[in-house]
Amino acid sequence: MADIIDGKAFAAGLREEVREGVTAFAAKAGRAPGLAVVLVGEDPASAVYVRSKHKACVTAGMESFEHHLPAETSEADLLALIGQLNADPAVDGILVQLPLPKHIDETKVIEAIDPDKDVDGFTTASAGRLATGQDGFVACTPLGCLMLLKDRLGDLSGKSAVIVGRSNIVGKPMAMLLLKESCTVTIAHSRTQDLAHVIGGADIVVAAVGRPEMVKGAWLKPGATVIDVGINRVPAAEEGKTKLVGDVAFDEAMEVAAAVTPVPGGVGPMTIACLLHNTLAAAKRREGIA
Numbered sequence: 119m120a121d122i123i124d125g126k127a128f129a130a131g132l133r134e135e136v137r138e139g140v141t142a143f144a145a146k147a148g149r150a151p152g153l154a155v156v157l158v159g160e161d162p163a164s165a166v167y168v169r170s171k172h173k174a175c176v177t178a179g180m181e182s183f184e185h186h187l188p189a190e191t192s193e194a195d196l197l198a199l200i201g202q203l204n205a206d207p208a209v210d211g212i213l214v215q216l217p218l219p220k221h222i223d224e225t226k227v228i229e230a231i232d233p234d235k236d237v238d239g240f241t242t243a244s245a246g247r248l249a250t251g252q253d254g255f256v257a258c259t260p261l262g263c264l265m266l267l268k269d270r271l272g273d274l275s276g277k278s279a280v281i282v283g284r285s286n287i288v289g290k291p292m293a294m295l296l297l298k299e300s301c302t303v304t305i306a307h308s309r310t311q312d313l314a315h316v317i318g319g320a321d322i323v324v325a326a327v328g329r330p331e332m333v334k335g336a337w338l339k340p341g342a343t344v345i346d347v348g349i350n351r352v353p354a355a356e357e358g359k360t361k362l363v364g365d366v367a368f369d370e371a372m373e374v375a376a377a378v379t380p381v382p383g384g385v386g387p388m389t390i391a392c393l394l395h396n397t398l399a400a401a402k403r404r405e406g407i408a
């Protein structure tokens with residue numbers, strides 16, 4: 119039976135560390151770090167995430183500036199808001215909750231964020247810095263996954279890692295991070311042939327697909343470490359209820375792997391803790407505090 123990697127507990131520790139860092143920052147800077155979260159429209163899942171980010175900010179002693187705009191907001195108005203937040207000295211980090219309504223060009227909006235305030239790590243500047251080994255913000259979800267992997271495995275050098283998914287916000291930055299750790303990295307996606315075989319060679323599997331329980335236990339190399347990024351809401355056994363499952367068939371994986379992250383309670387809480395971590399780092403950098 120594999121170990122369950124307790125992302126929720128690890129995230130709680132990281133949040134406590136950030137809280138202490140915030141106190142030290144405030145003593146020197148005379149102000150708290152500030153995070154601006156922009157939500158456009160009424161997507162219920164997005165509203166839940168934004169609420170938990172706000173709560174986490176406040177608990178860590180940070181300022182949270184919430185901007186909830188109606189779904190009909192024009193791209194120009196949203197870009198104008200980003201411009202204001204870029205110029206606002208009280209704002210250290212800017213997060214624009216994705217997805218945006220269809221009439222708004224996501225790339226254009228993300229690119230408008232000052233890279234020094236890009237605590238999500240989504241701008242081209244941040245992605246380029248990560249890819250070329252320069253200092254910058256790393257996307258929160260892959261950063262959280264890396265922290266869990268290093269905590270569990272120590273040195274990752276030489277390990278074979280398969281990432282399933284190649285999105286700009288999870289799969290690609292995850293690949294860059296693991297490459298930096300000297301893993302031998304394979305990125306699988308919807309055109310990958312014989313995914314089971316590809317996964318079967320991996321010491322580390324990161325699943326970021328968005329398909330409930332698609333990675334089967336029998337595909338895994340015995341003793342593998344499995345990081346499940348997927349958040350899928352599916353019907354529960356009880357009539358009319360839903361539950362969250364990951365992209366990995368958890369019970370099966372527990373029979374073969376050495377360690378597996380659960381959903382919920384795995385990667386999700388790490389994403390929010392890393393957002394706070396990045397926001398504190400942004401604030402320190404902007405104030406010239408080591």
Ligand SMILES: NC(=O)C1=CN([C@@H]2O[C@H](COP(=O)(O)OP(=O)(O)OC[C@H]3O[C@@H](n4cnc5c(N)ncnc54)[C@H](OP(=O)(O)O)[C@@H]3O)[C@@H](O)[C@H]2O)C=CC1
Binds near residue numbers: 259283284306349
């Ligand atoms: N825990 C957290 O904090 C977060 C969780 N998530 C969750 O992680 C999951 C992935 O998110 P995200 O990266 O944004 O998703 P995207 O939809 O942007 O990307 C999904 C990726 O999976 C690949 N894929 C789809 N079907 C298959 C298949 N059958 N076999 C192999 N690969 C496949 C796609 O390939 P192709 O490129 O060829 O289409 C694509 O690269 C979702 O469940 C999301 O909810 C996301 C962000 C944060």
Ligand SMILES: Nc1nc(=O)c2c([nH]1)NC[C@@H]1CN(c3ccc(C(=O)N[C@@H](CCC(=O)O)C(=O)O)cc3)C=[N+]21
Binds near residue numbers: 167386387
């Ligand atoms: N600009 C932007 N940045 C993001 O980081 C971003 C985004 N947009 N859009 C949506 C995705 C998704 N995401 C999650 C964050 C926390 C949990 C999380 O805490 N999940 C809990 C469960 C929460 C529940 O019960 O619904 C858990 O896994 O334990 C999940 C998913 C961040 N995202």
Ligand SMILES: [Mg+2]
Binds near residue numbers: 224
């Ligand atoms: Mg869109």
